Each structure stands twice: as C-alpha cells, then as structure tokens.
Amino acid sequence: MTYIVALTGGICSGKSTIANIFAGLGVPLVDADIIARQVIQSDASILNKIIAHYGHSILLSNGSLNRKKLRQKIFSKQRERTWLNSLLHPLIRRETKLRISLVKKSYVLWIVPLLFENSLHNKANRILLIDVIPEIQLTRVIARDGITYEQAEQILASQASREQRLIYSNDVIINNGELTTINESITFLHKLYLKLAIIFQQKTN
Numbered sequence: 001m002t003y004i005v006a007l008t009g010g011i012c013s014g015k016s017t018i019a020n021i022f023a024g025l026g027v028p029l030v031d032a033d034i035i036a037r038q039v040i041q042s043d044a045s046i047l048n049k050i051i052a053h054y055g056h057s058i059l060l061s062n063g064s065l066n067r068k069k070l071r072q073k074i075f076s077k078q079r080e081r082t083w084l085n086s087l088l089h090p091l092i093r094r095e096t097k098l099r100i101s102l103v104k105k106s107y108v109l110w111i112v113p114l115l116f117e118n119s120l121h122n123k124a125n126r127i128l129l130i131d132v133i134p135e136i137q138l139t140r141v142i143a144r145d146g147i148t149y150e151q152a153e154q155i156l157a158s159q160a161s162r163e164q165r166l167i168y169s170n171d172v173i174i175n176n177g178e179l180t181t182i183n184e185s186i187t188f189l190h191k192l193y194l195k196l197a198i199i200f201q202q203k204t205n
C-alpha cells in the first residue's frame, strides 16, 4: 500500500509550487483540484446538474464551466458549498482512490487545498502544511488571480485558519521567503517520508 502524505495550505500558500519540487525528486502527485476539474469534464450528467442548479450563465461562451463564477457562488455560501460537495465528492473520492492505488512508488503526495474544511485529514497517513502569513498570501492571491484586496480577504476568511491547520498537521514548511530557503526542508521531508513509507509498508504487508 502506498503511504499517503497530504499536502495542504491556504490559497496561494505555495502548494502547487512546492508539490512540483517534490515531483522533481520523483514523487508522484495526486491533485484534488485536477481531479475535481476532470470529473466535471468527463461526466456530462454532472455539468448538466450544475446548469440545472445555476442556469446557463454558469457557462463560458464556449459551453464549458465558468469555474471562477462557480467558485464565487459557493465560497461565501455554506448551503451552496454543501450542495456542490455532495454532487462531486463521491466521484472525486472514487477517482482519488483509483489514482492512489495505481501509484508504484512508496509514497504519494496528495494535494488537497480544503483538507480540513472537507474533513479529509483522516484519509492521509501524514499531513504536510504549507504555512504563510496572511499579508504575503493576500499579495500573492491578488497578483496571481487579478482580484481585489477585499475579494482576496473574503476567500481567506472562508478557509480554515492558520491555527486550525497547524493543530492537525505533522510537518510544516513556512513559505514566507525566497523558494531557495525551503529546499533543505523539502529534501529533509522527502527522506523522512521515504523512511516512514518503508515502516508503514512493513506494518501493513
């Protein structure tokens, strides 16, 4: 069985950036956001249910889902989030399990932005948190997604707090500075996970 390390953190904490550095070390990635996107693309009945719920204005002019608009509809409304989660989560769960079962390496990095918000933390063997101070997070969100300061603040407020994430995480990478400053931590954690994976496999086989 593959040892599962969940990689999580708030928006623009640097999850994708850091996951790609692990990938450079040969670590397979399973990305919850990519799976969510592919589930919607590959299953027409899901898109049809989203259209029935929100109307055709939820689509882009090319007929595909306007993901930005969908995010706006759900992020401040718990009821809408619950509706979308109950539609997508069973399929995402199935696809995630399948992809992890196909991994041939001893451990997999499972990138899950909303690990705590969606109570998925007990599905991982270990949790790696990418932590960043809100001031830097806000600057990065505004630069990356071209949104206003107020919109960025709203997104941050809708997510788990730093404290909530820190309580449940085993390991933390603090990504406030230059990326070069975290290379050593990544190498250290990679070696640690390889060792923990061996112990896990000895126990479970």
Ligand code: ADP
Pocket (backbone or CB within 6 Å): 009, 010, 011, 012, 013, 014, 015, 016, 017, 018, 140, 144, 175, 176, 177, 178, 179
């Ligand atoms: P997430 O996947 O957590 O949303 P990303 O990895 O996409 O975050 O990073 C968000 C943005 O911040 C990207 O534009 C990325 O290039 C930038 N970024 C991430 N880490 C750093 C860093 N240490 N220094 C400068 N920019 C960074």
